[in-house]
Amino acid sequence: MTTIYDIAKRTGYSPTTVSKAFNNYSDVREKTRQEILRTAREMGYLPNAHARTLTTKKSWTLGVLFVEGTGVGIRHPFFGAVIESFKQVAVAKGYALMFISKDVGGKQSGYLENCRIHGVDGVVVFLSDYEDPYFQELLESNIPTVILDYETTQSHTVCSDNIAGALQAVEYLTSLGHRRIAHISGGENTFPGKQRENGYKAAMKQHGLKVQEGYVSVGAFYSLESGYAAMQSLLELPERPTAVFASGDLLALGAVMAAKDKGLAVPADISVMGYDDIELARYVTPALTTIRQDTANLGTRAAEILLASIDGNRQGMEALVLPVEVVVRDSCAPPGNE
Structure with missing residues:
Protein backbone atom coordinates (compact mmCIF):
# COMPACT_ATOMS: atom_id res chain seq x y z
CA MET A 1 0.00 0.00 0.00
CA THR A 2 1.41 3.38 -1.09
CA THR A 3 2.03 5.93 1.68
CA ILE A 4 2.96 9.60 1.72
CA TYR A 5 6.51 8.49 2.51
CA ASP A 6 6.64 6.57 -0.79
CA ILE A 7 5.43 9.65 -2.62
CA ALA A 8 7.96 11.81 -0.77
CA LYS A 9 10.75 9.47 -1.82
CA ARG A 10 9.61 9.45 -5.47
CA THR A 11 9.22 13.24 -5.74
CA GLY A 12 12.12 14.30 -3.53
CA TYR A 13 9.88 16.42 -1.30
CA SER A 14 9.59 15.94 2.45
CA PRO A 15 6.64 13.97 3.89
CA THR A 16 5.46 17.23 5.48
CA THR A 17 5.34 18.97 2.10
CA VAL A 18 3.49 16.02 0.59
CA SER A 19 0.92 16.10 3.40
CA LYS A 20 0.48 19.86 3.02
CA ALA A 21 -0.04 19.45 -0.74
CA PHE A 22 -2.86 16.98 -0.14
CA ASN A 23 -4.46 19.33 2.36
CA ASN A 24 -4.21 22.47 0.18
CA TYR A 25 -1.92 24.45 2.47
CA SER A 26 -1.25 27.90 1.04
CA ASP A 27 2.52 27.72 1.68
CA VAL A 28 2.92 24.97 -0.95
CA ARG A 29 3.45 26.30 -4.47
CA GLU A 30 0.79 25.26 -6.99
CA LYS A 31 3.41 23.73 -9.29
CA THR A 32 4.72 21.61 -6.41
CA ARG A 33 1.23 20.57 -5.39
CA GLN A 34 0.32 19.50 -8.91
CA GLU A 35 3.53 17.47 -9.22
CA ILE A 36 2.80 15.68 -5.94
CA LEU A 37 -0.82 15.01 -6.89
CA ARG A 38 0.20 13.70 -10.31
CA THR A 39 2.74 11.34 -8.74
CA ALA A 40 0.14 10.19 -6.19
CA ARG A 41 -2.26 9.32 -9.00
CA GLU A 42 0.44 7.44 -10.88
CA MET A 43 1.26 5.43 -7.74
CA GLY A 44 -2.40 4.74 -6.98
CA TYR A 45 -2.38 6.61 -3.68
CA LEU A 46 -5.75 7.44 -2.10
CA PRO A 47 -5.61 9.86 0.83
CA ASN A 48 -7.57 8.70 3.87
CA ALA A 49 -10.51 11.10 4.30
CA HIS A 50 -10.78 10.53 8.03
CA ALA A 51 -7.08 11.14 8.57
CA ARG A 52 -7.26 14.26 6.45
CA THR A 53 -10.16 15.56 8.56
CA LEU A 54 -8.24 14.96 11.77
CA THR A 55 -5.16 16.71 10.36
CA THR A 56 -6.88 19.80 8.99
CA LYS A 57 -9.94 20.08 11.27
CA LYS A 58 -12.08 20.24 8.13
CA SER A 59 -14.79 17.91 6.84
CA TRP A 60 -13.80 18.70 3.22
CA THR A 61 -17.50 18.89 2.43
CA LEU A 62 -19.45 21.87 1.07
CA GLY A 63 -23.19 22.18 1.48
CA VAL A 64 -25.38 23.10 -1.50
CA LEU A 65 -28.63 24.84 -0.55
CA PHE A 66 -31.24 24.84 -3.28
CA VAL A 67 -34.90 25.35 -2.41
CA GLU A 68 -37.45 26.04 -5.11
CA GLY A 69 -41.19 25.67 -4.68
CA THR A 70 -42.04 23.95 -7.95
CA GLY A 71 -38.97 21.74 -8.09
CA VAL A 72 -38.17 22.94 -11.64
CA GLY A 73 -35.41 25.36 -10.64
CA ILE A 74 -32.65 22.85 -10.10
CA ARG A 75 -33.28 21.48 -13.59
CA HIS A 76 -32.96 24.92 -15.19
CA PRO A 77 -29.95 24.84 -17.54
CA PHE A 78 -28.60 28.14 -16.19
CA PHE A 79 -28.28 26.83 -12.64
CA GLY A 80 -27.01 23.47 -13.89
CA ALA A 81 -24.15 25.22 -15.70
CA VAL A 82 -23.26 27.37 -12.66
CA ILE A 83 -23.32 24.37 -10.30
CA GLU A 84 -21.06 22.43 -12.67
CA SER A 85 -18.38 25.15 -12.74
CA PHE A 86 -18.63 25.53 -8.96
CA LYS A 87 -18.19 21.79 -8.54
CA GLN A 88 -15.10 21.68 -10.77
CA VAL A 89 -13.25 24.19 -8.58
CA ALA A 90 -14.40 22.55 -5.34
CA VAL A 91 -13.45 19.03 -6.44
CA ALA A 92 -10.06 20.21 -7.70
CA LYS A 93 -9.39 21.56 -4.20
CA GLY A 94 -10.36 18.26 -2.58
CA TYR A 95 -13.94 19.03 -1.53
CA ALA A 96 -17.10 16.97 -1.93
CA LEU A 97 -20.59 18.47 -2.32
CA MET A 98 -23.78 17.53 -0.50
CA PHE A 99 -27.29 18.98 -0.66
CA ILE A 100 -28.63 20.66 2.48
CA SER A 101 -32.22 20.10 3.56
CA LYS A 102 -34.37 21.06 6.53
CA ASP A 103 -35.37 17.41 6.88
CA VAL A 104 -32.95 15.44 9.06
CA GLY A 105 -33.78 11.81 9.80
CA GLY A 106 -37.37 12.24 8.62
CA LYS A 107 -38.15 15.21 10.87
CA GLN A 108 -38.02 18.89 10.01
CA SER A 109 -35.28 20.73 11.87
CA GLY A 110 -33.29 23.41 10.11
CA TYR A 111 -30.49 24.11 7.64
CA LEU A 112 -28.06 25.00 10.40
CA GLU A 113 -28.72 21.78 12.29
CA ASN A 114 -28.20 19.78 9.10
CA CYS A 115 -24.92 21.60 8.49
CA ARG A 116 -23.77 20.94 12.06
CA ILE A 117 -24.67 17.25 11.86
CA HIS A 118 -22.63 16.78 8.69
CA GLY A 119 -19.93 19.24 9.72
CA VAL A 120 -19.86 21.08 6.38
CA ASP A 121 -17.10 23.66 6.02
CA GLY A 122 -19.21 26.13 4.05
CA VAL A 123 -22.45 26.49 2.08
CA VAL A 124 -23.23 27.75 -1.41
CA VAL A 125 -26.79 28.97 -1.89
CA PHE A 126 -28.31 28.86 -5.38
CA LEU A 127 -31.97 29.43 -4.53
CA SER A 128 -33.74 29.71 -1.22
CA ASP A 129 -36.74 31.12 0.56
CA TYR A 130 -34.81 34.11 1.82
CA GLU A 131 -37.51 35.04 4.34
CA ASP A 132 -37.41 31.58 5.94
CA PRO A 133 -36.28 31.88 9.62
CA TYR A 134 -34.24 28.69 9.16
CA PHE A 135 -32.35 30.32 6.31
CA GLN A 136 -31.73 33.45 8.39
CA GLU A 137 -30.46 31.22 11.20
CA LEU A 138 -27.86 29.79 8.82
CA LEU A 139 -26.74 33.26 7.68
CA GLU A 140 -26.33 34.40 11.27
CA SER A 141 -24.13 31.42 12.14
CA ASN A 142 -20.34 31.22 11.78
CA ILE A 143 -20.53 28.87 8.78
CA PRO A 144 -19.12 30.63 5.68
CA THR A 145 -21.70 31.12 2.91
CA VAL A 146 -21.83 32.49 -0.61
CA ILE A 147 -25.14 33.23 -2.33
CA LEU A 148 -25.78 33.37 -6.08
CA ASP A 149 -28.17 35.96 -7.50
CA TYR A 150 -29.03 37.74 -4.27
CA GLU A 151 -28.05 40.83 -2.30
CA THR A 152 -27.34 40.84 1.43
CA THR A 153 -24.66 42.07 3.81
CA GLN A 154 -24.87 38.83 5.82
CA SER A 155 -23.06 36.71 3.25
CA HIS A 156 -20.69 36.77 0.30
CA THR A 157 -22.71 37.21 -2.88
CA VAL A 158 -22.02 36.66 -6.58
CA CYS A 159 -24.37 37.74 -9.35
CA SER A 160 -24.48 39.12 -12.85
CA ASP A 161 -25.27 42.77 -13.50
CA GLN A 293 -24.38 35.49 -18.33
CA ASP A 294 -20.95 33.97 -17.81
CA THR A 295 -22.04 30.81 -15.99
CA ALA A 296 -18.51 29.40 -15.83
CA ASN A 297 -17.19 32.54 -14.16
CA LEU A 298 -20.17 32.79 -11.79
CA GLY A 299 -19.61 29.28 -10.46
CA THR A 300 -15.84 29.58 -10.41
CA ARG A 301 -15.76 32.87 -8.54
CA ALA A 302 -18.39 31.69 -6.06
CA ALA A 303 -16.26 28.64 -5.27
CA GLU A 304 -13.07 30.67 -4.96
CA ILE A 305 -14.70 33.18 -2.59
CA LEU A 306 -16.24 30.45 -0.42
CA LEU A 307 -13.01 28.45 -0.17
CA ALA A 308 -11.01 31.56 0.68
CA SER A 309 -13.55 32.40 3.37
CA ILE A 310 -13.26 28.89 4.83
CA ASP A 311 -9.47 29.30 4.96
CA GLY A 312 -9.83 32.67 6.69
CA ASN A 313 -8.49 34.63 3.72
CA ARG A 314 -11.51 36.94 3.32
CA GLN A 315 -12.09 40.01 5.48
CA GLY A 316 -15.69 41.26 5.43
CA MET A 317 -18.34 40.23 2.94
CA GLU A 318 -17.65 40.39 -0.77
CA ALA A 319 -20.43 41.39 -3.20
CA LEU A 320 -19.20 40.48 -6.67
CA VAL A 321 -21.13 41.68 -9.73
CA LEU A 322 -20.06 40.26 -13.10
CA PRO A 323 -20.66 41.92 -16.49
CA VAL A 324 -23.05 40.61 -19.14
CA GLU A 325 -23.25 41.10 -22.90
CA VAL A 326 -25.70 41.05 -25.80
CA VAL A 327 -25.50 37.99 -28.06
CA VAL A 328 -27.08 38.78 -31.43
CA ARG A 329 -28.71 35.88 -33.28
CA ASP A 330 -31.87 35.59 -35.38
CA SER A 331 -34.91 36.26 -33.18
CA CYS A 332 -34.86 40.06 -33.44
CA ALA A 333 -35.25 42.33 -36.45
CA PRO A 334 -36.50 45.86 -37.20
CA PRO A 335 -40.26 46.23 -36.80
CA GLY A 336 -42.31 45.74 -39.96
CA ASN A 337 -45.02 48.30 -39.31
CA GLU A 338 -45.36 50.47 -36.24
Missing part, protein backbone atom coordinates in the same frame (compact mmCIF):
# COMPACT_ATOMS: atom_id res chain seq x y z
CA ASN A 162 -28.99 42.23 -13.98
CA ILE A 163 -29.92 45.89 -14.34
CA ALA A 164 -27.18 46.52 -16.91
CA GLY A 165 -28.33 43.43 -18.83
CA ALA A 166 -31.88 44.75 -19.07
CA LEU A 167 -30.58 48.17 -20.13
CA GLN A 168 -28.51 46.51 -22.87
CA ALA A 169 -31.52 44.50 -24.06
CA VAL A 170 -33.75 47.55 -24.43
CA GLU A 171 -30.90 49.52 -25.98
CA TYR A 172 -30.44 46.82 -28.62
CA LEU A 173 -34.15 46.63 -29.42
CA THR A 174 -34.46 50.41 -29.74
CA SER A 175 -31.43 50.43 -32.03
CA LEU A 176 -33.45 48.22 -34.38
CA GLY A 177 -36.25 50.78 -34.33
CA HIS A 178 -38.63 49.24 -31.78
CA ARG A 179 -40.73 51.52 -29.63
CA ARG A 180 -43.45 49.20 -28.36
CA ILE A 181 -41.30 46.89 -26.22
CA ALA A 182 -42.92 44.59 -23.66
CA HIS A 183 -41.30 42.59 -20.87
CA ILE A 184 -41.90 39.08 -19.57
CA SER A 185 -40.74 39.40 -16.00
CA GLY A 186 -39.29 36.72 -13.72
CA GLY A 187 -41.54 38.10 -11.00
CA GLU A 188 -41.18 40.24 -7.89
CA ASN A 189 -40.40 37.16 -5.78
CA THR A 190 -36.96 36.65 -7.33
CA PHE A 191 -34.01 39.01 -6.93
CA PRO A 192 -32.81 38.83 -10.58
CA GLY A 193 -36.39 39.05 -11.87
CA LYS A 194 -37.04 42.22 -9.89
CA GLN A 195 -33.73 43.78 -10.97
CA ARG A 196 -34.28 43.00 -14.66
CA GLU A 197 -37.78 44.43 -14.53
CA ASN A 198 -36.44 47.60 -12.89
CA GLY A 199 -33.72 47.78 -15.53
CA TYR A 200 -36.29 47.41 -18.31
CA LYS A 201 -38.46 50.21 -16.90
CA ALA A 202 -35.43 52.48 -16.39
CA ALA A 203 -34.24 51.86 -19.96
CA MET A 204 -37.68 52.57 -21.41
CA LYS A 205 -37.74 55.86 -19.49
CA GLN A 206 -34.24 56.76 -20.68
CA HIS A 207 -35.39 56.35 -24.28
CA GLY A 208 -38.58 58.32 -23.71
CA LEU A 209 -40.74 55.25 -24.25
CA LYS A 210 -43.95 54.48 -22.42
CA VAL A 211 -44.47 51.17 -20.65
CA GLN A 212 -48.04 50.67 -21.76
CA GLU A 213 -50.64 49.01 -19.58
CA GLY A 214 -50.20 45.24 -19.71
CA TYR A 215 -46.69 45.46 -21.19
CA VAL A 216 -45.14 43.76 -18.14
CA SER A 217 -46.36 40.16 -18.01
CA VAL A 218 -45.14 37.83 -15.25
CA GLY A 219 -43.57 34.50 -16.18
CA ALA A 220 -43.35 32.57 -12.91
CA PHE A 221 -40.40 30.24 -12.21
CA TYR A 222 -38.66 31.05 -15.52
CA SER A 223 -40.33 28.10 -17.28
CA LEU A 224 -41.34 27.51 -20.90
CA GLU A 225 -44.97 27.18 -19.85
CA SER A 226 -45.07 30.49 -18.00
CA GLY A 227 -43.31 32.22 -20.90
CA TYR A 228 -45.94 30.81 -23.25
CA ALA A 229 -48.80 32.04 -21.04
CA ALA A 230 -47.22 35.47 -20.55
CA MET A 231 -46.79 35.91 -24.32
CA GLN A 232 -50.42 34.94 -24.90
CA SER A 233 -51.54 37.80 -22.68
CA LEU A 234 -49.24 40.24 -24.50
CA LEU A 235 -50.58 39.19 -27.91
CA GLU A 236 -54.16 39.84 -26.75
CA LEU A 237 -53.45 43.51 -25.96
CA PRO A 238 -55.22 46.12 -28.10
CA GLU A 239 -51.85 47.52 -29.20
CA ARG A 240 -49.58 44.55 -29.59
CA PRO A 241 -45.85 45.06 -28.85
CA THR A 242 -43.40 44.76 -31.72
CA ALA A 243 -40.70 43.34 -29.47
CA VAL A 244 -40.61 41.34 -26.23
CA PHE A 245 -37.68 41.17 -23.82
CA ALA A 246 -37.96 38.13 -21.54
CA SER A 247 -36.19 37.81 -18.19
CA GLY A 248 -34.92 34.32 -19.05
CA ASP A 249 -34.26 32.20 -22.12
CA LEU A 250 -36.86 29.56 -21.28
CA LEU A 251 -39.42 32.33 -20.93
CA ALA A 252 -38.33 33.65 -24.32
CA LEU A 253 -38.55 30.23 -25.95
CA GLY A 254 -42.06 29.81 -24.55
CA ALA A 255 -42.90 33.24 -25.95
CA VAL A 256 -41.66 32.23 -29.42
CA MET A 257 -43.86 29.11 -29.29
CA ALA A 258 -46.89 31.20 -28.33
CA ALA A 259 -46.26 33.65 -31.18
CA LYS A 260 -45.95 30.84 -33.71
CA ASP A 261 -49.13 29.19 -32.45
CA LYS A 262 -50.86 32.54 -32.97
CA GLY A 263 -49.75 32.49 -36.60
CA LEU A 264 -47.01 35.09 -36.17
CA ALA A 265 -43.47 34.83 -37.52
CA VAL A 266 -40.46 35.57 -35.30
CA PRO A 267 -38.83 38.01 -35.96
CA ALA A 268 -40.78 39.22 -39.04
CA ASP A 269 -43.96 39.96 -37.04
CA ILE A 270 -42.57 40.24 -33.52
CA SER A 271 -39.03 40.19 -32.09
CA VAL A 272 -38.20 38.13 -29.00
CA MET A 273 -35.10 38.54 -26.83
CA GLY A 274 -34.03 36.39 -23.86
CA TYR A 275 -31.65 36.46 -20.93
CA ASP A 276 -29.04 33.86 -19.80
CA ASP A 277 -27.70 32.40 -23.07
CA ILE A 278 -28.41 28.79 -22.16
CA GLU A 279 -26.92 26.25 -24.55
CA LEU A 280 -30.27 25.58 -26.23
CA ALA A 281 -30.59 29.25 -27.28
CA ARG A 282 -28.25 28.85 -30.24
CA TYR A 283 -29.88 25.68 -31.57
CA VAL A 284 -33.57 26.63 -31.72
CA THR A 285 -35.20 28.21 -34.77
CA PRO A 286 -34.90 31.12 -34.88
CA ALA A 287 -31.69 31.13 -32.84
CA LEU A 288 -32.33 33.30 -29.80
CA THR A 289 -30.88 36.78 -29.35
CA THR A 290 -30.17 37.09 -25.66
CA ILE A 291 -28.14 38.56 -22.80
CA ARG A 292 -25.25 36.25 -21.94
